[in-house]
Amino acid sequence: MLTSELLWEHSEAPVRALRDEIREILASAPIAEARRRRDPRPVHRALGRAGLLAPQWPVEYGGRGVSHVTAAVLVEELAMHDVPDLLHTLTVSIVGTTLLNCAGPEMRARHLPGFAAGTSFGCVLFSEPHAGSDLSVLSTRAVRHGDGYRLHGTKTHSIFARLADHALCLARDDDDALTLFLVPLAGEGVRIEPIPALMDDDFHEVTLDGVEVGPGDVVGEPGQGWAIVVRTLAYERTGLDYYVKALRWHRAATAATGRLRGGIGQHDAIGLARLNARLVAAGTLVRRVLTRLDRGELNEDEAAAAKWYTTELAAEIAWWAAERGADQAMIAGEDGVADPLDVAAREAPGMRISGGTSEMMLETLARLRLDSGAEVRP
Ligand SMILES: Cc1cc2nc3c(=O)[nH]c(=O)nc-3n(C[C@H](O)[C@H](O)[C@H](O)COP(=O)(O)OP(=O)(O)OC[C@H]3O[C@@H](n4cnc5c(N)ncnc54)[C@H](O)[C@@H]3O)c2cc1C
Structure with a gap:
């Protein structure tokens, strides 16, 4: 199988309904403009008006009260539509989620509704x-x-x-x-x-x-x-954002490699299939961390493993595409913004550093798992 699948594509009806709703809004949102200006706030506002910017938050704060696992479809859709995603990660997944779990009621009431509506942003x-x-x-x-x-x-x-x-x-x-x-x-x-x-x-x-x-x-x-x-960093390290980027880049690399060589040859097919197999493993790690969040649990070492594996994989996909010239085979969009594989080559190095470097993730795993004598599972 050469085309990687969305993690939740075959999930139950409520997930599909949420995805359809998000897609409908994104279809008419000013995404090209957001990419050109590197300002996704108008796209956020469109989603926020429908309570879809932080669907995992309680309704009283502007969310839908769905699980983290279900809400992940939003992050997938932002990536698949090439919406610049970091402002969402910062505002909702990092700053907002920290307030939701660690701030008092007054601070939560003051800030979370604006974050969920896309009228106020965090860094x-x-x-x-x-x-x-x-x-x-x-x-x-x-x-x-x-x-x-x-x-x-x-x-x-x-x-x-x-x-x-x-x-x-x-x-x-x-x-x-x-x-x-x-x-x-x-x-x-x-x-x-x-x-x-x-x-x-x-x-x-x-x-x-x-x-x-x-x-x-x-x-x-x-x-x-x-x-x-420590909790904020664990919310940042679910691996979800990196996983969906890896997925988006793998899809782009698959399409571009086919165009470049007039069809994907056996050698490239094997390379793409190997990366795809690792995407499945990455998705499993991400799901595990999100499922824990839904249970109100934070597991620092599982989050470190997810962050490390997803960013290393995303970087590998970016290099794989660049080495084959696949980034040059992407058709330049009429909106005049960089194609996904060009973005990949320039974003991948930073992903291995932001939110804790790959070395620090391995150090965390070693400290928490090996020191305690626990078995390290993939
Ligand atoms: C894309 C991106 C976005 C970022 N966004 C933000 C942001 O919004 N807000 C913010 O506050 N910061 C942000 N950062 C900063 C980021 O958190 C730091 O760059 C990161 O924590 C590493 O710190 P440093 O750059 O000082 O490197 P250092 O800590 O100096 O590390 C240098 C090198 O030494 C290695 N190293 C350090 N200590 C150890 C150790 N104990 N064991 C093994 N190796 C070690 C590191 O892995 C690295 O390779 C961002 C960084 C990037 C790349």
Whole structure:
């Protein structure tokens, strides 16, 4: 079999109905414009109006209350329609899901409906020039000021800070404990500078120069920042986003290889079939992590395995296509934006770094599985 299948294609009727609804909205959403401008917010708003931007969230926060496994069809459809996906990952899967699980009711009510409606967006301010893999050495300070705090420091490599309204920001408080804040980016004292990137979306350096935040902007309790960020990273590491990209790129590579050589020869067919078999394995890992989320469980090592396997596979598909010149065989779209395999070659290196590098995922697996003497299952 050369064509990889969507994970949930043959699932039960409610999943198919959700997919149909999403497809109908995406059919008339301004996707080409979103890709050209690298601004998917109008597409998000179209989905948000129908309660389809965060379908796994409770209805009271603008979702549909479906399972994470079911809601994954949205992420699949965004990838299959080539909608720039990182803003959705940041706003819903990372920032929103962290608030849903770790913030108090007032903060949830204040922010989640806007995130689910596509009228407000989130990004992440964790990394610093000298703190990436090891966030415990970060130096951004949260200095007590009246009831609240003033934040001082420099964050780097933040994606979509230019479009986001709020950022999850990890800082060190007066007790030297890490505290997590939700920082308004339009506030005084925030400076956002782009850092050019290989991929289409720029990084940003964000300078916080005495930015004022109130007690209501602390996520969870003061000093709980590290425990919450461990959960945030696990939400980021379901592997779903990377899996659907790998799937999209495999489909594009299959189509392009056929066009390039006037039909897929045996050698390429074997290569594509091997990658497809690994896609099936990747899908199994992703499903396992999503199923755990539905049970309210977080398993750090399974998430690390899913993140590692899906990003390594996505990168392998991207290189496979590039080595065969398949990226040049994609027909350039009339909308004048890069084809999926060109995007793949430029996005794949960053996927192995963002949200925890491949080496750190292996380190996490070794620490949690081998140290405990547990058997490491594929
Ligand atoms: C596409 C992309 C998007 C990103 N988006 C964001 C964002 O929105 N917000 C944000 O805050 N940050 C973001 N980042 C930053 C990202 O989180 C960091 O780049 C990442 O955590 C690695 O940190 P570093 O770059 O400082 O590398 P380092 O931590 O300095 O690592 C350098 C190398 O050393 C290896 N290494 C480090 N420690 C160990 C160890 N203990 N064992 C083995 N090997 C080790 C690493 O694997 C890596 O190969 C993004 C990065 C990328 C590429």
